[in-house]
Amino acid sequence: MAKAQVGSGTPVVELRQATKTYRTGETETTVLHGITFSVKKGEFVAIVGPSGSGKSTLLNLLGCLDTPTTGQVIIDGTDAATRSSDKLADLRARKIGFVFQAYNILANLTALQNVELAMQITEMPREERNARAKELLEKVGLGHRMEHKPAQMSGGEKQRVAIARALANEPPLLLMDEPTGNLDTASSLEVMDLAEDLWKKQGVTILLITHEKEIADYAQRTIFVRDGRIEKIVEKKNRGAQS
Numbered sequence: 001m002a003k004a005q006v007g008s009g010t011p012v013v014e015l016r017q018a019t020k021t022y023r024t025g026e027t028e029t030t031v032l033h034g035i036t037f038s039v040k041k042g043e044f045v046a047i048v049g050p051s052g053s054g055k056s057t058l059l060n061l062l063g064c065l066d067t068p069t070t071g072q073v074i075i076d077g078t079d080a081a082t083r084s085s086d087k088l089a090d091l092r093a094r095k096i097g098f099v100f101q102a103y104n105i106l107a108n109l110t111a112l113q114n115v116e117l118a119m120q121i122t123e124m125p126r127e128e129r130n131a132r133a134k135e136l137l138e139k140v141g142l143g144h145r146m147e148h149k150p151a152q153m154s155g156g157e158k159q160r161v162a163i164a165r166a167l168a169n170e171p172p173l174l175l176m177d178e179p180t181g182n183l184d185t186a187s188s189l190e191v192m193d194l195a196e197d198l199w200k201k202q203g204v205t206i207l208l209i210t211h212e213k214e215i216a217d218y219a220q221r222t223i224f225v226r227d228g229r230i231e232k233i234v235e236k237k238n239r240g241a242q243s
Contacts, residue, residue, distance in 0.1 A: 014038035018071035032228045044199040046208040046219035054228040064092045097166030101181035103158040112146040118168040136164040156187030176208045
């Protein structure tokens, strides 16, 4: 099996011989086998694999939702495998912006309130949080929808709110888990065009997990996984962030 190549710059996330084994009674099942790769600052990397390939387990490790059985998961210089549950939660909140398939925005809050809520872990004054939330919603093309609640929005709009929220605390890594899984074709393209714009023009580091090759094609490097191992890596030489 191949190892993922790395780009230039500082690693934002790095897995070093990471394994994951689950135990049920006396039965052990290993779903990740010595995964090693890194994502450098300013890269757009996709992880692709079929059902049962280990993508979900990888997501849990990369998002600090779980720790490896052996090996290391380094997030912006911090070894997540050695952190307590509380410190792991703090690491997630400050270092990773999550974008989920199901949006995970709060139905009873407006778009503006959803984005502001993400900044409550910081000591930023309320007025500054409000201004930054407005700026982010403008950036994702929702300046006219700030006071709308999720029930008043399309799927694509909800996902753009989720992206704005994920960027609220300026995390080093934007982790996108099947971000187009609940969207129609047109909305999927809008969301991925936005992701590409954030990467190319603003230097956002993106790690995308998907089962769709067409969505992965937006990335500059694609890591294919199967049976808990890296199967191959495809790098697109003609794609790169603008300097």
